Amino acid sequence: MIFALRPSESSGRPTLWIPLVRRIRAPFKSLWALPGGPLTHSESLQDAASRNLRETTGLAPSYLEQLYAFGGLHRSPTQRIVSIVYWALVQPTEAALADESENVRWFRADRLGELAFDHKSIIDYALWRLRNKMAYGSIAYHLLGEYFTLAQVREVYEAVLDRELDPANFRRQIKATPEIEETDDYLQGGKHRPPRLYRFTGRPGLDPDNRSTP
Amino acid sequence: MIFALRPSESSGRPTLWIPLVRRIRAPFKSLWALPGGPLTHSESLQDAASRNLRETTGLAPSYLEQLYAFGGLHRSPTQRIVSIVYWALVQPTEAALADESENVRWFRADRLGELAFDHKSIIDYALWRLRNKMAYGSIAYHLLGEYFTLAQVREVYEAVLDRELDPANFRRQIKATPEIEETDDYLQGGKHRPPRLYRFTGRPGLDPDNRSTP
């Protein structure tokens, strides 16, 4: 499952979106579902997740982490399926490259209708995890490009946590984290005072199993 | 994998221990390994973890949570194995019931020799997660019995975080959490002033997949 920022149609402020694929066969034919597919014998879990994302949506996300292994008995009406779910955060430039078609479309993460299987509850769990990671951790930057303004970081927090934050206090906290590096550049072209650009220098926080194909 | 508190042989203070089973066949014959076994078609992941624990160690832990799904290509020299690992915290009364034998023995979690497969690194990852959960969250109480003193809680924190904590300040923080309930009883039989007993009223924090066999 993939999270990316896109401007909301109504307010224009950035909100969370995820791409879904339409099922073309039973069960749940023509319902929307998370992209995915089987694990082969010659790839690690993470490699399989990457490959499935690429094949279904064309995306190659920079941040990919294991979410959870779902293995309830009745997740699929036809057979017993164990899904080891990965989640990705993609930067706006990456997200723009996603193939969109009749059977692949982006949806607002907080406005989903009925989905195939238990995918709705999987997404709800991922949203909960995302909010938790955001509260303590440096994950927001993977939804932004290499350079960003502090106001953009704040908008990410506001979108995910769904509440407004005081700009001055937020800036003070972010500037106190050593992983955020001030650059000498400013974002030009805005309507008001040009904000300074910053850069994230931290590392993604590797998964324990991340040693992919050696 | 199972964590329990036991007094250290040297200092007598409580430390983390885990039970391991000796492998009786190749690969890694006669090395110690985490208990585990295959998933059958008719049980959820959590049920399978419970059953495997019961069959190998006789334990029925009250706290059981998914740790991570390990799926690297070379975890086993003979075949490709995906392990969905669960971890449990057991109370001292439960831990005392564990079958110990020639092929099942308890080890100090921080003093392990060579283990079968990648089980050493799995345990290291679990220890890291345990420390993280301990720092923010109410997980320590699952290593204690129903009633406990604040000094016992502090000893759990000290064992897991591996540093000493100021008794007075620790007490202040714990007493500020609403999930800790003061009782009218005191622990008798100690050598000094009898400490008050407390009770944990919070819930285990359910897994997303916890709806076991319906």
Add this chain to the structure above:
DNA sequence: ATTAGTTCTAGTCAATTTGACTATAACTAA
């Protein structure tokens, strides 16, 4: 050119939390 409007940014100040420490209460063992 001036002004109004907006965002960016730095700073103040009180309230809250944290860390280090002191003091007293309550028990056991000598």
Add this chain to the structure above:
DNA sequence: TTAGTTATAGTCAAATTGACTAGAACTAAT
């Protein structure tokens, strides 16, 4: 009765947080 030890409450300064003020720096309208 006293010494020793743990339990518990409290103090105080340092650090952090939340609410707020104010000036700086830009664009767009007049």
